[in-house]
Amino acid sequence: MLDTKILVIDDDAAVCETLKNYFEKEGYEVKTVNDGISGVDSFKLYNPDIVLLDIVLPKKDGWQVCREIREVSNQPIIIISAKNDTFDKVLGLELGADDYVVKPFDIKELSARVKAVLRRTRLHSTTKADNEVIKFDNIEISLEKYELKLCGKSVNIPPKELELLHFLAYNRNRVFTRDQLLDKVWGFDYLGDSRTVDVHVKRLREKLEGTSDKWVLKTVWGVGYKFEILE
Numbered sequence: 001m002l003d004t005k006i007l008v009i010d011d012d013a014a015v016c017e018t019l020k021n022y023f024e025k026e027g028y029e030v031k032t033v034n035d036g037i038s039g040v041d042s043f044k045l046y047n048p049d050i051v052l053l054d055i056v057l058p059k060k061d062g063w064q065v066c067r068e069i070r071e072v073s074n075q076p077i078i079i080i081s082a083k084n085d086t087f088d089k090v091l092g093l094e095l096g097a098d099d100y101v102v103k104p105f106d107i108k109e110l111s112a113r114v115k116a117v118l119r120r121t122r123l124h125s126t127t128k129a130d131n132e133v134i135k136f137d138n139i140e141i142s143l144e145k146y147e148l149k150l151c152g153k154s155v156n157i158p159p160k161e162l163e164l165l166h167f168l169a170y171n172r173n174r175v176f177t178r179d180q181l182l183d184k185v186w187g188f189d190y191l192g193d194s195r196t197v198d199v200h201v202k203r204l205r206e207k208l209e210g211t212s213d214k215w216v217l218k219t220v221w222g223v224g225y226k227f228e229i230l231e
Helices: 013-025 036-046 062-072 086-094 107-124 159-170 178-186 195-208
Strands: 005-009 029-033 050-053 077-081 099-102 134-136 139-142 147-150 153-155 215-220 224-229
Touching (some): 005 013, 005 036, 013 107, 036 050, 077 086, 139 159, 147 159, 147 195, 159 224, 195 215, 195 224
Parallel strands (some): 005 029, 077 099
Antiparallel strands (some): 134 139, 139 147, 215 224
16 A cells, blocks of 8 residues: 555545545545546646546536546546446446445445455556457457557557456457456446446447457357357
């Protein structure tokens, strides 16, 4: 935790003060800002290890803040919001958030989630599998560069979609349940809802359609998904 920096972007001064006091006692360095524009600017200047991001913000909402951070960085983001609809949670995930915590939250649980996301991120950056560039017919996947190439051309892709594709391709021909994918790619049972994985697979298929007839992102009905190499 030493030298680990947290950026809190929340317009509620009481929430900011609570988070700052708690996490500083835990040994983190904490910076708080109260609007979306300041949030994006502070992210670029402060270079935090993790962001705690509210959705309802003045000047620029949390969705846009998340988008703009993801344009320049893959640092982890945990959304903390009073919005409890599944739609909002899935949207946060699609925009690249690593977790979604509903207000009012238990600060000890939030702390545990922060530690889990940071631990997973740091492990992610050092494992051999993550540094390996995966290549098959007309596809190249690099987590080191966070880059997907189809037929030699770079394709824009959100971080979690890339991580899911990389994981399945690295473990080619092996079937994973939705719960296993939530655990392996997101690191926890996100929302307890298989829609999380289904949404990402659907979007991946839209990007991959027509790329090759030598592999397929396949649904194994009643089980889950796999990246299958075709004979």
